[in-house]
Amino acid sequence: xxxxxxxxxVVFVLTVVCLPLTARVGFAAETLASRPVETFVFKNGYSLxxxxxxxxxxxxxxxxxxxxxxxxxxxxxxWPEGTEIKNVKATVAETETDVDAASIAELLEANIGASxxxxxxxxxxxxxxVSVPKRSEGPIIYPQDDxxxxxxxxxxxxxxxxxxxxxxxxxxxxxxxxxxRFLDDEAGxxxxxxxxxxxxxxxxxxxxxxxxxxxxxxxxxNGLSWSPSYVVDITNEGKALISAKAVLVNDLIxxxxxxxxxxxxxxxxAYADKSSHFTLTPLQQLMQQIQAGSGVQERFAYDTVSNNSxxxxxxxxxxxxxxxxxxxxxxxxxxxxxxIENVTLKKGERGYYxxxxxxxxxxxxxxxxxxxxxxxxxxxxNRGGMPEAPDPVVWHTLKxxxxxxxxxTTAPAMTMKNGRILGQDAIRYTPRGATIDLKITQAVSVKxxxxxxxxxxxxxxxxxxxxxxxxxxxxxxxxxxxxxxEAIELEVEKIVTGEVVEVEGGPKVKKLVKGLQNVNPxxxxxxxxxxxxxxxxxxxxxxxxSVYVRM
Numbered sequence: 001x002x003x004x005x006x007x008x009x010v011v012f013v014l015t016v017v018c019l020p021l022t023a024r025v026g027f028a029a030e031t032l033a034s035r036p037v038e039t040f041v042f043k044n045g046y047s048l049x050x051x052x053x054x055x056x057x058x059x060x061x062x063x064x065x066x067x068x069x070x071x072x073x074x075x076x077x078x079w080p081e082g083t084e085i086k087n088v089k090a091t092v093a094e095t096e097t098d099v100d101a102a103s104i105a106e107l108l109e110a111n112i113g114a115s116x117x118x119x120x121x122x123x124x125x126x127x128x129x130v131s132v133p134k135r136s137e138g139p140i141i142y143p144q145d146d147x148x149x150x151x152x153x154x155x156x157x158x159x160x161x162x163x164x165x166x167x168x169x170x171x172x173x174x175x176x177x178x179x180x181r182f183l184d185d186e187a188g189x190x191x192x193x194x195x196x197x198x199x200x201x202x203x204x205x206x207x208x209x210x211x212x213x214x215x216x217x218x219x220x221x222n223g224l225s226w227s228p229s230y231v232v233d234i235t236n237e238g239k240a241l242i243s244a245k246a247v248l249v250n251d252l253i254x255x256x257x258x259x260x261x262x263x264x265x266x267x268x269x270a271y272a273d274k275s276s277h278f279t280l281t282p283l284q285q286l287m288q289q290i291q292a293g294s295g296v297q298e299r300f301a302y303d304t305v306s307n308n309s310x311x312x313x314x315x316x317x318x319x320x321x322x323x324x325x326x327x328x329x330x331x332x333x334x335x336x337x338x339x340i341e342n343v344t345l346k347k348g349e350r351g352y353y354x355x356x357x358x359x360x361x362x363x364x365x366x367x368x369x370x371x372x373x374x375x376x377x378x379x380x381x382n383r384g385g386m387p388e389a390p391d392p393v394v395w396h397t398l399k400x401x402x403x404x405x406x407x408x409t410t411a412p413a414m415t416m417k418n419g420r421i422l423g424q425d426a427i428r429y430t431p432r433g434a435t436i437d438l439k440i441t442q443a444v445s446v447k448x449x450x451x452x453x454x455x456x457x458x459x460x461x462x463x464x465x466x467x468x469x470x471x472x473x474x475x476x477x478x479x480x481x482x483x484x485x486e487a488i489e490l491e492v493e494k495i496v497t498g499e500v501v502e503v504e505g506g507p508k509v510k511k512l513v514k515g516l517q518n519v520n521p522x523x524x525x526x527x528x529x530x531x532x533x534x535x536x537x538x539x540x541x542x543x544x545x546s547v548y549v550r551m
Contacts, residue, residue, distance in 0.1 A: 029062055032064070037051070041224060047252065048225070048273050057210070061087075062201070067279065069274070071271055071275070075217075077215065084206035084207075090201075098191070100189065112129050116180055119178060125170070162350060219276070225248075235416075248262075260339070261337040261394075264406075275289055360403060368392050372494075391448060397438060399436075428538055446531075455475045482537065490530070494526075494527075495512070496544055498545040503525060508526040509524075519548045
């Protein structure tokens with residue numbers, strides 16, 4: 001062997017050794033099927049998903065779809081002990097996918113080289129299909145998950161088909177062809193379409209020969225949320241029946257027999273609004289996201305969600321969402337989890353899931369909040385009475401006690417009685433054993449009147465720095481009349497800006513921190529009274545306070 005031949009052999013060997021695995025074995029990366037097995041769903045639109053993949057029994061290069069748009073720091077891979085993977089990367093893969101031929105044009109394209117007869121109105125043409133030209137290279141079809149409601153693909157084909165009959169070639173308008181006869185034994189019913197999608201690619205360098213091992217992908221992403229709501233039935237006096245349901249909103253990934261856990265509480269997800277670096281998001285955009293802020297804003301304590309009450313109509317039977325079996329949740333530290341088994345929900349679909357039904361002791365309560373006529377550092381020049389305000393609203397409220405095994409999360413709640421709706425408001429987050437007030441409606445049969453008057457003004461101004469203040473004494477009067485046929489329990493709340501001098505009715509007095517830095521302190525007064533029916537039994541309360549106002 002001469003020196004030149006030896007050099008050629010060395011170059012050939014080095015070329016083979018340095019080729020990537022896919023080129024050496026002569027096939028592209030194999031795509032592995034993935035399935036979501038569990039997801040933890042928060043109310044703010046984020047969820048922690050766990051995707052499972054059957055671990056290969058042979059070494060090689062593999063791909064998993066889809067590559068998720070995960071949150072920063074949340075994308076993790078785990079694989080069986082004793083196996084090895086390397087060269088894990090996020091990349092774009094192009095593959096050919098078989099799709100059904102569902103039109104005349106697609107059937108012609110799927111049978112290129114076949115002998116056919118085609119009819120153009122009443123004329124039949126015989127020949128071999130040479131080609132069905134396209135307007136451009138492609139088309140590239142971005143496939144949907146098989147559990148996703150698909151959108152129609154654009155039609156990028158041309159308008160002609162070329163047939164050959166012996167030495168003669170002729171062109172027909174596809175749109176004018178309305179019949180096809182296939183002269184061969186079988187007709188092709190599938191055609192190839194180029195697919196491009198973001199994938200996770202990795203190389204398996206050590207594996208087991210047996211089946212049953214799994215690779216798991218875990219990530220936090222936006223697109224899956226749950227929306228709770230309640231019905232509070234007070235048909236039985238003293239014991240309300242509270243029923244809870246969840247609507248699962250899925251815009252993330254197709255779920256098939258997946259376990260979902262609905263999370264209640266206020267989790268801290270500091271980087272939920274930042275894209276993971278293991279995505280194909282451009283680097284500049286990733287850096288801009290990080291520089292834009294120091295984490296996600298607290299969006300978990302929202303008061304209401306989308307209006308789910310429309311589906312109930314005007315009248316309903318008792319406990320419309322009560323499940324046949326109460327869903328047993330589980331507390332974990334400061335969060336609570338409602339597990340739902342076997343969730344099957346396409347991407348784009350919404351699911352309805354009863355959570356629980358439980359009895360809750362309640363009391364009827366009527367509440368009124370009196371406005372604060374004096375704001376801190378108010379500037380007054382006239383010596384007359386305080387500006388008149390409209391009469392305060394009296395609310396018919398339920399005081400509910402949570403005796404269930406789970407907390408009540410923040411959600412809309414409808415109050416029902418004998419199948420009729422009485423009102424709707426929000427239940428705030430209520431731990432087990434705690435009490436919550438739920439507004440029903442305005443109490444039109446209970447009227448409250450509230451007035452405040454200036455009764456005295458100190459002629460000697462009070463000086464603080466360069467600002468002069470006058471000390472004014474104010475008298476307030478509250479009259480609540482019960483026009484119902486029965487006595488009511490009433491709670492009156494009043495915020496006073498100034499120093500309380502005299503007060504009737506024995507209210508609870510609470511000094512507020514809010515006014516510490518102002519000239520005038522603030523005090524919360526709360527009266528709890530039983531008001532008998534009739535004008536003669538109207539509740540009358542008087543109080544007096546002094547306040548400094550700017551001259």
